[in-house]
Every structure is written in structure tokens, then in C-alpha cells.
Amino acid sequence: MSDILLVLNAGSSSIKFALYEAHTEPTQDHLICEGGIGSLGHCPHHKVVDRHGATVHEAYLPEGAGHDDAIAALIGWIEQRFPDQRIAAAGHRVVHGGDLFDAPAHIDAGVIEQLRSFIPLAPLHQPHSVAAIEALAKLHPKLPQVACFDTAFHHHLPPVATWFALPRELTAQGVRRYGFHGISYEYIASQLPTVAGQEIADGRVVVGHLGAGASMCAMHARKSIATSMGFTALDGLMMGSRTGVLDPGVVLYLLQQKGMTPDAISDLLYRQSGLLGVSSISDDMRTLLASDDPRAEEAIALFVYRIGRELGSLAAALGGLDALVFTAGIGERAPEIRRRVCAQAAWLGVVLDGHANANLSGAGRISSDESKVAVWVIPTDEDLMIACQVWRLVDGGRPA
Numbered sequence: 001m002s003d004i005l006l007v008l009n010a011g012s013s014s015i016k017f018a019l020y021e022a023h024t025e026p027t028q029d030h031l032i033c034e035g036g037i038g039s040l041g042h043c044p045h046h047k048v049v050d051r052h053g054a055t056v057h058e059a060y061l062p063e064g065a066g067h068d069d070a071i072a073a074l075i076g077w078i079e080q081r082f083p084d085q086r087i088a089a090a091g092h093r094v095v096h097g098g099d100l101f102d103a104p105a106h107i108d109a110g111v112i113e114q115l116r117s118f119i120p121l122a123p124l125h126q127p128h129s130v131a132a133i134e135a136l137a138k139l140h141p142k143l144p145q146v147a148c149f150d151t152a153f154h155h156h157l158p159p160v161a162t163w164f165a166l167p168r169e170l171t172a173q174g175v176r177r178y179g180f181h182g183i184s185y186e187y188i189a190s191q192l193p194t195v196a197g198q199e200i201a202d203g204r205v206v207v208g209h210l211g212a213g214a215s216m217c218a219m220h221a222r223k224s225i226a227t228s229m230g231f232t233a234l235d236g237l238m239m240g241s242r243t244g245v246l247d248p249g250v251v252l253y254l255l256q257q258k259g260m261t262p263d264a265i266s267d268l269l270y271r272q273s274g275l276l277g278v279s280s281i282s283d284d285m286r287t288l289l290a291s292d293d294p295r296a297e298e299a300i301a302l303f304v305y306r307i308g309r310e311l312g313s314l315a316a317a318l319g320g321l322d323a324l325v326f327t328a329g330i331g332e333r334a335p336e337i338r339r340r341v342c343a344q345a346a347w348l349g350v351v352l353d354g355h356a357n358a359n360l361s362g363a364g365r366i367s368s369d370e371s372k373v374a375v376w377v378i379p380t381d382e383d384l385m386i387a388c389q390v391w392r393l394v395d396g397g398r399p400a
């Protein structure tokens with residue numbers, strides 16, 4: 001019997017998973033298959049592809065099936081499909097670890113309670129990771145489970161980069177910037193020396209993780225020194241359906257003058273805003289890029305403008321900029337957005353190679369030779385990063 005590692009990334013309406021061979025520290029070559037169950041609560045769709053993207057399974061779960069049903073279906077499918085393999089350990093993407101976790105952690109009942117305490121700070125993500133952990137523990141009580149945190153990569157931010165200008169009692173209670181997408185940033189940091197070279201890896205780099213959630217991180221020598229997301233994953237850039245940075249006076253106005261409830265405001269800021277709110281069309285960049293509705297163009301213009309403003313701020317925090325890296329769904333697959341961000345960053349000395357940008361697939365440099373700032377696209381791989389973190393912590397499923 002051989003061992004496999006299970007990686008789970010539970011979102012508000014989907015559970016994504018990946019399986020890796022566990023006989024050695026995993027690389028992309030050890031991916032067995034990946035996929036997920038989407039549209040939970042509606043008409044859940046279970047799809048799995050192999051390492052080359054070929055579909056190996058496709059099915060629908062009964063209408064209304066939720067997270068628990070999805071985990072059960074997923075484990076059932078894995079055990080039936082791979083009867084000779086043992087799940088040695090499971091790693092979960094956990095978005096919020098507050099200041100309690102600076103590294104991956106073995107999950108036990110105490111850790112679950114700690115993770116639960118952060119649910120109000122990450123309502124789109126945290127309840128679903130906790131639900132997935134508990135559902136898996138119910139099915140496999142002895143399975144080692146590991147929490148891998150989005151916040152951990154930013155744990156050693158300089159203190160000044162974490163403070164809000166609030167009374168210090170609140171800062172002491174943990175009301176401060178944490179930063180997210182750290183699993184993705186850690187993966188990009190691990191790739192920088194081989195993809196972009198040691199000089200850039202040792203230098204001042206801003207990484208834009210532009211997906212459904214979007215943030216930027218300033219790295220010096222591959223360490224996070226400033227980042228756009230804050231206490232919650234609402235701050236910073238405009239996102240698919242989240243506002244990003246917003247005058248806090250707007251929240252007071254909605255509460256006090258418009259009579260909105262906290263729940264309604266939460267829904268507005270997390271689910272009804274961003275690309276979706278500004279365009280009134282979609283939260284998906286593909287749809288907006290394909291639309292000739294002027295509202296789609298306005299949403300895209302604001303998305304790019306906000307990235308440009310944040311880039312200036314992070315370059316200031318770094319005292320200059322050696323490289324800019326694009327990653328995640330939009331960063332990897334939307335050359336038009338990269339082109340517009342780079343045009344806006346011309347004042348930093350960014351010069352795009354239009355041909356390279358338009359024709360790139362995978363990782364590569366998209367700036368021209370005369371560009372003062374090297375611009376790269378590096379596809380992120382949060383699943384692989386989690387698999388590596390789990391493998392290192394549990395030594396390939398043999399608990400220390």
C-alpha cells in the first residue's frame with residue numbers, strides 16, 4: 001500500500017482538492033489528480049482532472065448537498081478510485097491564523113477552537129475550512145490533519161506595517177493588519193531564484209496575486225515587508241465581489257443614516273461589491289473583458305487603477321522596485337490587465353514586451369530589455385505549497 005497526501009481548500013461555494021504521492025517531498029510531478037466540488041448548496045458538480053488536465057471523473061451530487069456531503073463524496077471517490085493507497089495526511093488551506101500561528105500546525109480539538117475564533121474575521125473562508133476539518137475528522141478520526149495558513153507568511157511583517165492608527169489597546173487586542181494569500185506568496189518566493197534569478201530573488205519585488213480575491217505583497221529578499229490585505233481579506237485591492245480599501249466613514253454612514261444591519265453591510269462589502277458591484281454585470285474578469293457595456297469598462301478601469309495605486313505604495317515601502325510579478329487567475333491569464341497595469345507603472349521605469357505578454361503560457365518574463373523593473377508572470381500553486389508544508393510537518397504521513 002502506498003501513501004498519498006490530500007490537500008483541501010474549502011471556499012464559500014466549493015471544495016477544491018488535490019492528491020499527491022507521499023513517498024518523497026512533493027513536486028508538480030507527484031500530483032496524482034486535482035479537482036473539486038463546486039456550486040455547493042445548489043447543484044453541486046464534482047469534477048477531477050489528472051496532472052495533464054484530462055478529465056478522470058465528472059458527476060453531480062444531489063441538489064442542495066452541502067460541505068459535509070461534499071467531503072463524504074470526495075473521500076468516498078478517492079477510496080474507491082485508489083483502493084491500494086492510504087491517505088497518510090490531509091492539509092487544509094486556512095485563511096486566518098491571527099497572531100497564533102506562524103507556521104503550519106497539527107490540528108487537534110484545541111486548534112479547531114482557535115480556528116473557529118477567527119470565523120468573524122474571514123466569513124467567506126474560515127467557516128468552510130473548519131467544517132471540512134470536522135467532516136474529515138468524523139470520517140477518519142486518526143488521520144493527521146494540518147492547517148496551513150494564509151497569514152503565516154506575513155507573520156514577521158515589520159510592526160509599523162501591521163499597525164492601524166487606532167488606540168493601542170485595540171492593537172494589543174489583535175486589531176491590526178495580518179495579510180493573506182501567504183501560501184501563494186510563499187510559493188512564488190520559493191520559485192523566484194530559479195525562475196527570475198538569484199539577484200531578483202534577493203531584491204525588492206512586488207507580487208500581485210490577482211484572483212477572485214486579490215492582494216499584493218512587497219517582498220525584500222523573499223520576505224513579506226508590506227501587504228495590501230489587512231485585519232480581514234476585505235482590505236486593499238478591488239476584488240471580484242469585495243470592495244478592497246474603503247473609507248470607514250462609509251460603513252458608519254450605512255449603519256447610522258441608511259439603517260443597514262451589520263449582516264447586510266457584511267454582505268454588501270464581501271459579496272455585492274468589487275467588479276460585480278461596479279459593473280452590475282459579473283464578478284468574473286473574463287465576462288467583463290468580453291463585454292462592450294461601458295459599466296464593464298469602468299469596473300476594469302477601477303480594478304487597474306487600484307492596482308497602480310497599491311503598487312506605488314508598496315514600491316515606496318520597499319524604497320524602490322526591482323521586479324513585479326503577476327500571479328493567480330487574472331494575473332496568469334489576462335494579458336490585457338497586465339498590459340494596462342504595466343502602462344500605468346511606466347513612471348517606475350516599467351516597459352512591457354507586448355509580444356511576450358500576449359503570447360506567454362506558464363512562467364516567463366514579459367518586460368522588455370530596457371525595462372528598469374523586470375516583470376514576470378509566475379503561475380502560483382497553493383496546493384503544492386500545502387502538500388510540501390504537510391509533508392515536512394508529518395514526514396510523509398509518519399507522524400513525528
Ligand SMILES: Nc1ncnc2c1ncn2[C@@H]1O[C@H](COP(=O)(O)OP(=O)(O)O)[C@@H](O)[C@H]1O
Pocket residue numbers: 210211212213240283284285286289328329330333334
Ligand atoms: N482567461 C482569463 N482571463 C481573465 N480572467 C480570468 C481568466 N481565467 C480566470 N480569470 C479570473 O480569475 C478568477 C479566479 O482566479 P483564481 O486565482 O482561480 O481564484 P480563486 O482561487 O480565488 O477562486 C476568476 O474569477 C476570473 O475573474
Ligand SMILES: CC(=O)OP(=O)(O)O
Pocket residue numbers: 095150180181211212213214233
Ligand atoms: C484570502 C482570500 O481572499 O482568498 P481567495 O482569493 O481564495 O478568496
Ligand SMILES: [Mg+2]
Pocket residue numbers: 211212213
Ligand atoms: Mg485563490
